[in-house]
Amino acid sequence: MIQKQRFSLPAIARFVFAPILALATLSIGSAQPVAFTFNAESNVSIILPQNATLPEQTAARELSDYLTKITGGDFAVQNEPATATSTAIYVGDTAFAKSVGVVGSTVASEAWRMKTQDDNLILVGGGTRGTLYATYRFLEDVAGVRWWSPWAETVPKRGSLSVRAMDVSGKPAFAYRDIYATYGNDNGRFAIRNRLNRDGDWPIGAEYGGGRDYGPPYHVHTFFKILSPAKYYAQHPDWFVVRGPGAPTVNTAELAMSNPEMRQEFLKLLREIIRKSHQDAKDKGLPLPDVFSVSQEDNDVSEV
Structure with missing residues (x-):
């Protein structure tokens, strides 16, 4: 029976809910028999799909690094069709996982699953991040790793690590998750470790699954970034509402939203931005942006 977990708490607030998290950690398979135990001498392979994605490769690398820190052992990363000599950890949409009915491509975007077989x-x-979330869940809930900030972590040192039989799955409760200004300047690593999918003004790299970012040109004050006064004002001064003399700037003007010709041109430009942003995301292996800001400049022209 699959156990469902739908909460995902950022590390910045963990100290408030430490007792609750401790209970949650103990509940994962705590009544189940031990499936396997490994230590520094164990021969454990981490196996990826044959054509592993960048996030799957990141998940395997993170898993190998932290299991080595915890046990002192060596956890080699291989790609299928590698044959495990003993215990193996299969990361991502592997053929082995599919052979036992766990198909990553059918799992909802950002949902995750940990299953012993x-x-x-x-x-x-x-999606692009679900396997990373499963990996970080395992490292936190089973192995006991804690990431307190982009620069501080706790990694338990253990002679051995036991993994109980389990089949646990979950999905973030919110589609958009961001804590503004917790930046680690780390390409989104700390954000993804905490199951966030946006890192404020900083991008999340493809190796961490990309971010659920606003599409271009920006997430606020986009009127003139889409329809530029430098390009349009000379021929279409009636497309702008300007306070005072001179050409419009972000401080002195807004678009004249009541002008139907301006609206038609604006929509044409916005559609082209959306089309191009989707193609760029596909080319880079990133999630397609699905939120685009259409918002006025930051000024008091409304008082004119």
Whole structure:
């Protein structure tokens, strides 16, 4: 039976809910028998799909690094069709996971699943980030790793790590998750470790699944970034509402939203921005932006 977990708490608030999180950690398979145990001498492979995505590769690298820190062992990362000599951790949409009915491509975007299969473990998720979320869940809830900030972490040192039989899945409760101004300047690593999917004004790199960012040109004050006075004012002064003399600027003007010709041109430009942004995201392997800001400049022209 699959256990459902739908909460995802950022690390910045964990100290408030430490007792609750401790109970949640203990509840994951705590009544189940131990599926396998590994230590520094164990021969454990981390196996990726044959054509692993960048986020899947990141998940495997993070898993290998932290399991080495915890146990002192060596956790080699291989791609299918690698054959595990003993216990293996299958990361991402692997053929092994599919063979036991766990198909990552059918998992909802950003949903994740941790499942033991005999003496193996499957970590998989949907969309570009789900497998990363499954990996970070395992490192936190089973291995006991804590990321307090982009620069501070706690990694337990253990002689061995036991993994109980489990089949646990979950999905973030909110589609858009961002804590403004917690930047680590780390390409989004800390954000994704905490199951955020936006990092304020900083981009989340493709290796961390990309961000659920606003589409171009920006997330606020976009009127003139879309329809520029420098290009249009000379021929269409009636497309702008200007306070005082001189050409319009972001401080002295707004678009004349009541002008139908201006609106038609604005919509044409916005559609082209959306089309191009989707193509750019596809080319880079990033999620398609689905929110575009159409908002006035930051001034008091409304008082004119």
